[in-house]
Structure formats: C-alpha cells, structure tokens
Amino acid sequence: AQSVAQPEDQVNVAEGNPLTVKCTYSVSGNPYLFWYVQYPNRGLQFLLKYITGDNLVKGSYGFEAEFNKSQTSFHLKKPSALVSDSALYFCAVRDAQYSSASKIIFGSGTRLSIRP
Amino acid sequence: EAQVTQNPRYLITVTGKKLTVTCSQNMNHEYMSWYRQDPGLGLRQIYYSMNVEVTDKGDVPEGYKVSRKEKRNFPLILESPSPNQTSLYFCASNSPGNTEAFFGQGTRLTVV
Numbered sequence: 001a002q003s004v005a006q007p008e009d010q011v012n013v014a015e016g017n018p019l020t021v022k023c024t025y026s027v028s029g030n031p032y033l034f035w036y037v038q039y040p041n042r043g044l045q046f047l048l049k050y051i052t053g054d055n056l057v058k059g060s061y062g063f064e065a066e067f068n069k070s071q072t073s074f075h076l077k078k079p080s081a082l083v084s085d086s087a088l089y090f091c092a093v094r095d096a097q098y099s100s101a102s103k104i105i106f107g108s109g110t111r112l113s114i115r116p
Numbered sequence: 117e118a119q120v121t122q123n124p125r126y127l128i129t130v131t132g133k134k135l136t137v138t139c140s141q142n143m144n145h146e147y148m149s150w151y152r153q154d155p156g157l158g159l160r161q162i163y164y165s166m167n168v169e170v171t172d173k174g175d176v177p178e179g180y181k182v183s184r185k186e187k188r189n190f191p192l193i194l195e196s197p198s199p200n201q202t203s204l205y206f207c208a209s210n211s212p213g214n215t216e217a218f219f220g221q222g223t224r225l226t227v228v
Contacts, residue, residue: 009156034216043120043206043219044159090158104210104217106151108158 002027004093006107013081013114021076021110023091033074034092034104035065044090050074051096061085081114088112118143122207122220129197129227137192137223139207147210148190149174149217150182152203159206165190197227 003026013019036044048059055067091107149164161174165184181193210217
C-alpha cells in the first residue's frame with residue numbers, strides 16, 4: 001500500500017537560512033512524487049514533482065527537492081528562506097505502476113514558519 | 117485561465133439538511149477527486165472519478181455521494197450532514213499518468 005510520512009508537524013527557520021521539510025514514502029513500484037504548498041484560506045498549489053531522471057528537481061519560488069531512492073525520501077529544500085515562505089506544505093505520492101488511476105496519497109502536512 | 121472552481125467557499129448548516137458543494141474544471145481533465153482536510157490528518161480522499169459516469173470510493177466515503185454526468189462537473193452531496201463532517205473540502209482535477217493535480221480554493225463546511 002502507498003503511504004507518505006512527514007515526520008515534522010512544524011519547522012521553524014530564521015529568514016536567510018536554508019530550510020528542509022522532510023518527506024518519506026512507501027510504494028510498491030516506482031513513485032511519482034509531488035510537493036504542494038497551502039497558504040491561508042487558499043487551495044493547494046503545485047510546487048514541483050519528480051517523475052524520473054535527475055534526482056534533484058527544481059520548482060517554483062526557488063524550492064527544490066531531492067529524490068533518494070535508497071532512503072525512500074523526497075525532502076523539500078530552499079537555500080535561503082523568506083518570511084513569505086511561511087505556509088503549510090504537503091508531500092504526495094502516486095504509484096507509477098497504477099498511474100492510470102487517480103490515487104494520490106498526501107502526507108499530514110508540515111507547517112513552515114520563517115521568522116524575520 | 118485554467119482553474120478548478122468550488123462553491124460555496126463557506127457554508128454553515130444544520131444536522132440533517134441536505135447540501136451540495138459544486139466543483140467545475142475548465143481543463144478537460146478526465147480525473148476529478150474530492151478530499152477533506154482535517155488538522156493532523158492531511159488530505160483524505162472521499163471519492164474520485166476517472167471519467168464521465170465512472171466514480172469510486174476513496175478512503176473516507178461514508179456519508180457522501182458524488183455524480184459525474186458531465187466531464188467538467190463533479191458535485192459532492194451530503195444527504196444528511198452530521199457534525200463530524202465539519203471540515204475543509206477540496207476538489208481536484210488532473211489528467212492520467214504523471215501529472216499533478218489542480219485544486220479548488222476549498223469549501224469550509226460547518227455542521228451544527
């Protein structure tokens with residue numbers, strides 16, 4: 001069965017410092033992996049995805065994520081945090097073997113707080 | 117502009133009074149889904165549809181109904197709402213394969 005774990009409910013970082021939001025996954029086959037961001041009173045916005053190829057994926061707003069197959073992880077990173085990055089972040093996975101189905105599994109979310 | 121539109125954005129209702137939350141997408145996506153978001157539980161899929169007249173249960177379907185009579189619309193129906201259905205609801209659409217999902221703005225439902 002598919003699953004996604006975001007082990008941290010909250011991550012606090014000072015502005016200008018690097019940030020990491022952790023995500024690990026479990027699928028039976030190869031994964032399609034996604035990161036979404038949710039700002040207050042808004043829907044989820046797509047940030048980036050890993051399908052295949054280069055393990056380092058670059059996305060919107062300067063975010064990137066590194067796919068690590070041996071550790072089954074897909075951590076979200078940014079070299080220099082901004083106060084405006086403060087939001088709720090969701091990791092999601094879809095099993096590539098069953099990609100014709102609509103099943104995307106979401107993690108429980110990590111609240112990122114950037115202090116000035 | 118490509119978008120998923122949900123209505124209403126906010127709704128307060130009483131136990132047992134039937135309600136419908138509408139969802140419409142303009143991207144000609146085959147797949148549409150409904151999720152509920154609760155603190156600490158992330159997003160849980162309620163129902164999904166792979167095409168017109170094709171719907172299936174997600175992880176938490178109890179107390180909900182859906183229909184997919186047209187490709188663009190996927191309404192969520194609560195026949196007899198209960199307080200445990202108080203939540204934030206999202207509709208999403210996507211194409212098959214490795215594509216990301218597009219989400220609506222959300223509907224905050226309170227059942228008293």
